[in-house]
Amino acid sequence: MSYIANNIRKIRETIPHGVELLCVSKFHPTQAIAEAYSVGERMFGESRVQELKEKTPLLPADIRWHFIGHLQTNKIRPLLPLVSMIESVDSVHLLEAINAEAARQNIVANVLLEVHVAKEQTKTGWQICELDQWIDKQEWKQYENINFKGLMGMATLTDDTSLIRQEFRQLRRLYELYKPLFACFDTLSMGMSDDYKIAIDEGSTLVRIGTDIFGERNYV
Numbered sequence: 045m046s047y048i049a050n051n052i053r054k055i056r057e058t059i060p061h062g063v064e065l066l067c068v069s070k071f072h073p074t075q076a077i078a079e080a081y082s083v084g085e086r087m088f089g090e091s092r093v094q095e096l097k098e099k100t101p102l103l104p105a106d107i108r109w110h111f112i113g114h115l116q117t118n119k120i121r122p123l124l125p126l127v128s129m130i131e132s133v134d135s136v137h138l139l140e141a142i143n144a145e146a147a148r149q150n151i152v153a154n155v156l157l158e159v160h161v162a163k164e165q166t167k168t169g170w171q172i173c174e175l176d177q178w179i180d181k182q183e184w185k186q187y188e189n190i191n192f193k194g195l196m197g198m199a200t201l202t203d204d205t206s207l208i209r210q211e212f213r214q215l216r217r218l219y220e221l222y223k224p225l226f227a228c229f230d231t232l233s234m235g236m237s238d239d240y241k242i243a244i245d246e247g248s249t250l251v252r253i254g255t256d257i258f259g260e261r262n263y264v
């Protein structure tokens with residue numbers, strides 16, 4: 045069994061039924077994705093529009109691609125036809141631009157709202173108070189070409205597992221709070237290679253795993 049297939053087998057053994065696995069393939073070659081595909085994986089995550097544009101034509105059409113990187117508004121047009129979900133929507137400005145472009149393309153875009161729960165300033169996402177206020181104003185109702193599917197978040201990069209747990213718990217709390225407001229809320233995307241077991245404990249419905257499947261990334 046190949047390195048990638050073996051990694052996936054081990055991860056699949058630890059993920060309960062009902063939790064989805066997103067294979068984060070950014071910076072890895074199409075050959076690696078094809079290997080994961082050959083053992084049944086169908087959901088892959090990428091963080092750069094250019095990389096998606098290069099990879100998608102070379103791989104099977106039934107792959108569901110999730111965009112998980114920082115998105116610039118001028119890249120929305122080429123991105124929308126390629127992905128089944130944008131997980132990293134971190135501002136009203138971006139929502140407006142996605143809605144407008146989705147309307148132009150006559151589609152409804154699936155999105156997750158990315159919430160900032162980590163301690164690092166570098167991590168992107170809505171501040172919780174900012175998101176709360178925006179939800180209270182019910183402004184999402186004006187976005188007819190957006191399907192709000194749930195929340196995404198990243199925990200602090202730390203060895204302090206109780207802090208990680210606390211941050212995931214906070215995300216889960218928000219998710220439960222907002223879920224009744226949105227007809228299609230069914231996804232709480234949290235957990236990466238180093239912390240997905242904690243995330244699953246705390247109610248994740250989708251884990252995003254790169255390194256534990258494909259190995260270290262080569263940033264070039």
Ligand SMILES: *Cc1c(COP(=O)(O)O)cnc(C)c1O
Pocket residue numbers: 068070091112113198236237238252253254255256
């Ligand atoms: C790169 C990335 C991942 C995967 O991280 P690993 O530690 O390699 O599993 C998950 N989520 C997001 C948003 C990422 O950018």
